[in-house]
């Protein structure tokens with residue numbers, strides 16, 4: 391299977407990349423790691439006349455902690471950059487762990503956070519944990535720059551609010567927060583290299599045994615990553631117990647609207663939501679790292 395012909399651009403600056411995208415219009419596509427785009431091009435599912443690679447934009451690859459702002463992840467950071475980042479190990483270990491659950495080593499070396507978000511597939515692994523940690527993102531165009539809370543970014547399977555002919559996702563920001571524990575649990579059909587059948591991310595703020603607040607985000611069980619607000623309401627202000635977490639799992643399943651496909655039935659996915667929500671919450675509460 392061969393790639394069709396296309397013009398290749400590798401701009402040296404973000405401004406140049408934005409201008410190219412605007413000038414080339416819908417016939418151009420941004421290329422990050424290519425683990426999704428190049429496969430679609432080989433299958434003839436997308437046929438861009440031009441590809442704009444972000445590979446020269448090293449400023450989009452850094453992961454830093456900016457006091458008062460939070461951890462800023464460049465959109466070009468690969469999944470293995472997340473896995474190995476000392477900054478994430480210190481501030482948001484759960485994001486490193488979630489990245490480690492993705493794909494296989496080859497894909498983790500190429501695939502980027504930005505590509506994972508803009509791809510917007512419902513089973514993607516990074517959106518649930520990033521949404522549970524209240525992330526927001528920056529979209530830069532030739533004459534614009536806007537910030538978007540990640541939970542409002544996705545609009546449907548493979549759809550998001552980015553303007554594909556003018557905007558580039560540049561950074562993901564995990565704000566400093568009072569969260570005391572977080573985790574992402576994924577169920578796939580194999581131990582590695584498998585897409586998620588269901589994924590659940592939980593972030594909790596504890597005061598002793600009391601759950602002051604929580605954010606729970608479900609993946610692969612709704613057209614977009616979805617917050618389980620009903621489950622969060624069950625937990626707020628209560629002393630945690632296994633029974634309470636089971637009640638939250640039940641409530642979370644009411645927030646899901648899964649499909650049946652080759653990886654699992656809708657009923658099976660609802661069961662996974664119940665079980666994974668309970669386990670993710672318990673891990674976030676008892677292991678005490680964010």
Ligand SMILES: Cc1cc2nc3c(=O)[nH]c(=O)nc-3n(C[C@H](O)[C@H](O)[C@H](O)COP(=O)(O)OP(=O)(O)OC[C@H]3O[C@@H](n4cnc5c(N)ncnc54)[C@H](O)[C@@H]3O)c2cc1C
Pocket residue numbers: 419420421422423424425426427428429444465466491492493494497500501502503504505506507508509513514515516552557558559560583584585586
């Ligand atoms: C074998 C295999 C296993 C996989 N396993 C998993 C898995 O377990 N979990 C999972 O979540 N995903 C998985 N994926 C999907 C894919 O690898 C990831 O979604 C990856 O993060 C995509 O990033 P990329 O940099 O390769 O994107 P690309 O292929 O370069 O781009 C994807 C899309 O995003 C756009 N884009 C990329 N970056 C930007 C940007 N900064 N601004 C604007 N638009 C941009 C591109 O134009 C394109 O439309 C797997 C893929 C393969 C091939």
